[in-house]
Amino acid sequence: MTRHTRPAPRALTAIAALAAAAFGAPLAAQEPLAVEPQYRTFVPKENPNEDGIDYSIWTEAMKNLVVSMGPSLREGAGRPDPSFGSRRQYGHVSRYRLEGSRVMFSFLDDKVIDSFTEYRRDLEATANKVDIQKLSRNEQLAYWINLHNVAVVEQIAKQWPVRQPREMEVDGVKLDEAKFITVEGVALSPRDIREKIVYPNWRDPKVIYGFWRGEIGGPSIQREAFNAENVARLLEKGASEFVNSLRGTEKSGDTLEVSELYKEAAPFYFPDFENDLRAHLRKYARPEVIAILDDTTATRASIREWDIADLAGGVREPTYQNIQNAQGQQVSFRIPQSMARLLAQREQKFQKIIREGRTGTITFSNLSLPGEEGEEEDGEVK
Template sequence: MPRLQALTLSAAALALLAVPAAGQDTSAGDPQFATFTPSSTPNNDKIDYSIWDEAMKNLVISMGPSLRQGAGRPDPGFGTRRQYGHVSRYRLEGTRLMFSFLDADVKASFTEYRKDLEATADKIDIQALSRNEQLAYWINLHNVAIIEQISNAWPIRQPREIEIDGVRLDDAKFITVEGIRMSPRDIREKIVYKYWKDPKVIYGFWRGEIGGPSIQREAYNADNVARLLDKSARDFVNSLRGTQKSGKTLQVSEYFSEAAPFYFPDFEADVRAHIAQFADAETAAILDATSGIEPVIKEHDIADLAGGVREPTYQNITSDGVSQSFRIPQSMGRLLAQREQKFQKIIREGRTGTVTFSNIRLPGDPEDKDTGEVE
């Protein structure tokens, strides 16, 4: 069973964080990936990701829902002209992973867990699992591998700059499943995008960038994968990093362009229809008020709390008005203060509260529809 060293932070740290070129489908020229074709007669086997679930709850911090208000550029730190921490206008959206808090043992446990997931495929028939179980496996393996490599390379400003044996992270074949070496891109494009027709699967894959879909504070599994993908899709398309209005034009994330060969062949019509499925009232109004589409939104900076740098200036933190013996970089303190201000605004404006429905049958669904399954 996959293992992972226990991940814990100090009580003070947890108290601080409690405040409210486009990819191409090349699988046809790589027949070895045909072995991962899902079985037409799935079994009932399951994989236990509870230890990864615990890790995500400790390491992932939500910045809250997008208010569609870009964050202004922060002032340089006191006594210096150098800008530390995050400066992105999207820095108060999505989720962050706390790479700057990880020690060598925790980083090593990521590698161990990735290898355990790889070895799981030698013990059970991945292709014979239910489609949701398979999908959860591939998403978790992909995201564990990305977290592993970013944690090993940290501090780094942009994850896409990481190289493994001279090959950029996304295309480096450092993952091995059933004897087949593969890259994070291979998992997405040669397996999941090839065998799953619902474009919402794109929101499961974390790339370590502020501009991309969020990583969730839970591990994916067969029971929650549909719900978490819906949640991530709504978060992304209703955010500044997903969609914006520029004059009469709809601007969208470059991630849609990357997925176009697989899910959006008629790019404008298909992307607009896809966004409409998850759009809130404000995003729906943007769709109605625009024509044309430009996949130009991007932000490649790392989705962590520290901006991918070690800052030399630290400050003590307070929790419930009491000073703690725990210090964080000034820029991180500033970001978390902005996060708290944002949450207070959400509360004042009455934006809190979500209701999630799963495993339900809707009017018009076919009688044989397997509710909750990602197609």
């Protein structure tokens, strides 16, 4: 298979210095929805070739910048105490703060942030060298998910600190609607990639779990880039994590409360919202969520959490605290008190998982931050 790539930006390859597989079956080609004229050029073609795109540099970046908070315990986190010596509440206060994953935006310097822009432009330019529409369907899907997520990471990194990414603007337009991405001469927004290209042409609803919004309330960003071999596996992983989390499903009396993201995707995947969504959730639900599905008769898309999915809560806290390594030794690097508190709560959560002998995906609690040695493992194991 031909692998198309170019030398990665040096700043991007240096991201590793900031922090000291199963193969999925191809997603089935189903009858696509009608596509608006300006986006028809992106409809997958028949008789795909064997070309591919190498995203290994994005995997390297994500392994060192993304922190997994581990599987949901379906227990809302209580409101934390204010930072020491202040009545102000820094950091994350969301009841979902111990779910999903976090990007370490607060540790990025200008050179690394610029490299995100360079890499996004590299991916755009790839479409001028490779016939994207002639790639295998999994290869195409990986391209669109990676381009979308690289672009969102880039823009949040450029404007950080920010509390809620949905309030960000690019040239006066809200981030999700801003057409700052250009592929084959067509200007696209993150929403265009999802709703004008992927959703109409990939009819399996699990694709919604590949797209990162920068918000705690959305699907997790993965610690590896998508590619033709892992796209099905990563989407299954993202679907299982989200469906079984509090930010995905909750029970309120006789009502199944679900994420607002499902209502957004309903025109494409859940036209009969009540029945179609419940059938979808049941595919990934674990016993506790299955019980909720069985014990409720109504469905309401009402769960939301728009706070940024980073470690610092989108603010620069003026107070700092020394941290210890896994051996309990003091290290010289200091982090904000609110971040230290969040990481301590993360550790307590993992200890509870171990004590209760929960099965499934185990997330190791060893976490490297800038100034420490890098992780040798990807932090997760089946």
